[in-house]
Amino acid sequence: MENFIYHMPVKVYFGTDGVAKYLPAEMKKYGDRVMVVYGGGSVKRNGTLDTLKKTLAECGKEVIEFGGIASSPTYEKIREGIALYKKENADLIIALGGGSVVDSVKIMAAGALIDEDIWDEQVNHHRVPEKMAHYAVVLTISGAGAEMDHLGACTYEEIHQKKTLMGPYADFVIEDPTYLMSIPLHVFTPGVYDSLSHCMESYFGRGENVWDEINESLMKNIIRNGKALMENPDSMEIRSNLMWDSSLIQSFSFYMGKPGDFQAHGIENMLAAYTHKTHGIQLAILQPVYYDHIYRDDLNKFRKFAVNVMEVSPNSKTDEEIAAEGIAKLREFIKVLKLPVTFAEAGVEISDETAKAVSETCNVSTTNARTLSREEIFEIICSCR
Numbered sequence: 001m002e003n004f005i006y007h008m009p010v011k012v013y014f015g016t017d018g019v020a021k022y023l024p025a026e027m028k029k030y031g032d033r034v035m036v037v038y039g040g041g042s043v044k045r046n047g048t049l050d051t052l053k054k055t056l057a058e059c060g061k062e063v064i065e066f067g068g069i070a071s072s073p074t075y076e077k078i079r080e081g082i083a084l085y086k087k088e089n090a091d092l093i094i095a096l097g098g099g100s101v102v103d104s105v106k107i108m109a110a111g112a113l114i115d116e117d118i119w120d121e122q123v124n125h126h127r128v129p130e131k132m133a134h135y136a137v138v139l140t141i142s143g144a145g146a147e148m149d150h151l152g153a154c155t156y157e158e159i160h161q162k163k164t165l166m167g168p169y170a171d172f173v174i175e176d177p178t179y180l181m182s183i184p185l186h187v188f189t190p191g192v193y194d195s196l197s198h199c200m201e202s203y204f205g206r207g208e209n210v211w212d213e214i215n216e217s218l219m220k221n222i223i224r225n226g227k228a229l230m231e232n233p234d235s236m237e238i239r240s241n242l243m244w245d246s247s248l249i250q251s252f253s254f255y256m257g258k259p260g261d262f263q264a265h266g267i268e269n270m271l272a273a274y275t276h277k278t279h280g281i282q283l284a285i286l287q288p289v290y291y292d293h294i295y296r297d298d299l300n301k302f303r304k305f306a307v308n309v310m311e312v313s314p315n316s317k318t319d320e321e322i323a324a325e326g327i328a329k330l331r332e333f334i335k336v337l338k339l340p341v342t343f344a345e346a347g348v349e350i351s352d353e354t355a356k357a358v359s360e361t362c363n364v365s366t367t368n369a370r371t372l373s374r375e376e377i378f379e380i381i382c383s384c385r
Contacts, residue, residue, distance in 0.1 A: 001207075001209045001257035002257050002259075003257075004256045004257050006253065008148070008251050008252065008253070009169050010147070010169050010170050011171070012147075012148075012172070012173045012174075012247065013172065013173065014175045014177075014244065015176065017176065018138075018175065019051055019052055019055050019174060019176065020051075020055060022172075023052075023056070023059070023138075023174065024055065024058070024059050026136065027059040028059075030092040030134065032061055032062055032091065033064060033088060033089060033091050034062070034091065034092050034093075035066060035081075035088065035090040035094070036049070036052060036053070036056075036064070036065055036093075036096055037066045037067075037069060037081060037093060037094070037095050037104065037105050037108070038066075038069065039067065039068070039069045039070070039097045039098075039100060039101050040068070042140075042182075043096055043097065043140060046179075048138070049096060052138055064088045066080075066081050066084055069097065069100055069101045069104050070276070071100050071276075072100065072272050072278070072279070073101075073103060073154045073155070074155050074156070075107075075119055075154045075155065075156040076156070076157060076158070077104070078104050078107050079111075079117075081104065081105075081108040082111045082112055082118070085108060085133065086112065090133075091134070092135065092136065093109055093133060093134070093135040094135065094137070094138060095135060095137045095138070097140050098139065098140060098141035098143065098144060098191070099143065099146040099194070102144070102152070102170075103144075103151075103152035103153050104152065105137075105167075106135070106146075106150065106152035106165070106168065107152040107165050108135075109132045109133040109134070109167050109168050110122075110129055110132050110133075110165060110166065110168065112132065112133035113132060114129050114131075119156060119163070119165070122163075122165045122166060128166050132167060133168070135167075135168065135170055135171065136170055136171050136172050136173065137170045137174065138176075139174065139176070139179070141179075141180065141183055141187070141191060142175075142180065142195075142239075142243035142245075142246045143190065143191015143193075143195050143242075143246050143280060144191065144194055144250075144280075145198060145246040145249055145250025146250065147170060147175070147247060147250075148170075148173070148247050148252070150166060150167055150168055150169045151165070152164065152165050153165075153269060155272060155276070156273075157273075160273045160357070161270075161273055161361075162272050162273040175243055175244070175247065177240040177243055178236065180236070180239040180243060181236060181239065185229070185230070185338070186338070189230075189337040189338065189339060190279070190281045190339065191242075191246065191280055192222065192225075192226045192229065192280075192337060193284045194246070194279060194280035194283065195222050195242065195246040196219060196222045196226075196333075197280070197283045197284075197287060198250060199222065199249050200261075200287070200305075201264070202249070202254040202255050202260045202261075203215045203219070204260075204261040204291075204298070204301060204369065205255075205259040205260040205261045205367050205368065206258065206259055206261075206298075206368070207257075207258040207259070208258070208301070209257045209258055211253060211254045211255075211257065215254050216304075216305075216309050218245060218249060218254075220308075220309055221245055222242065222245050223309070223310075223333055225241045225242050225245070226333065226336070226337060227333070227336055230336055230338070259367030260367065261365055261367060261368035261369070262363070262365055263290060263363075263364070264287045264290045265283070266365060267286055267290070267358065267359075267362050267377060267381065268282045268286055269362070269363075270358045270361055270362035270363075271350075271354075271358045271362075271381070274354050274358070275343075275348050277346060277348055280339075282346075284340070284341070285341060285342060285343055285384050286380065286381075287330075289380050289383050289384050291327050291330070293372070293376065294368060294369040294370050294372075295324065295327060296320060296323075297369040297370040298369035298370075299320060299323055301369070302323035302326060303322050303323050303326070305323075305326050306323055306326025306327075306329070307322065307326075309326070310325075310329040312325045343385050344385060350381060350384070355378055355382050356378060358381060359374045359375075360374055362377065364377070
């Protein structure tokens, strides 16, 4: 096991009526002006925005609203948020939403207290501000686990780049599973796969340690509850488990002492700068094809995944056959979630030019079973069409 330092400062309040129960005590720590950031109209339609604003008003807070964060957030929109925070002299940002909103708020918080452009500072000059704004999360959809970490991804549309920037950790997170109940399956299930994807990215990194065995249990829980969700979509117990699953993996304990394998993530991130498609959907398309290319280079780990997670029977089969069947069962699970397995099914057209641009600019992992060439990355993208 490699050396590491582990520190997880995020406080999570998990349970029903979380805003009313827990927010007032937390609000005593902050000034009078709170900026609430959210995505589309769902938080208005289902009443969560009104609930939050009412509680903040009862706490004596003035609310500054900033809506319109897209499912694949743009840096251009984030810059607007930073400008609004400065103009209104806000004291706290509350992210009301899921991963896209939370990621955007992290970057806003990182850029809120500096005069310089935060993208330029981090991407071009590799400088992270010493002081950042405070933010909290009221989670309305799970899957990304973004509420637990300090990393935010966004697309700079002007230059066709998607990067992950570093922000602060949330001061606190409120996870109320009742907020998940109105989310339709086609919106919820990409997050289920996103959670599983994070598990696999830590699991298939080079090396093994105690977290791999814990990770196997978490992956089995996500798969079991994911299947149960499709049979019983109105179960709050199932959605509650999936909500906490997604937070657990991004507590980053699973990445301690070993590197992860973020190759599929790296391809998807850059591809999203062109397609703007939901993160979990594109990962579900890319990841099995990527694993087809590398599983023979770490048969032991892919065999363990097949047997311990995907419940493949090893009887009378070679290690290669077992590993391949594990990937096949991963594809079956994706189909159970009714997610597309090709870009064509997702309604996305990937030209050779786009595939080439992505393969030439995406991050190339050196901590996976085998480092891919950029030609092979191009081939993987094209195979997913």
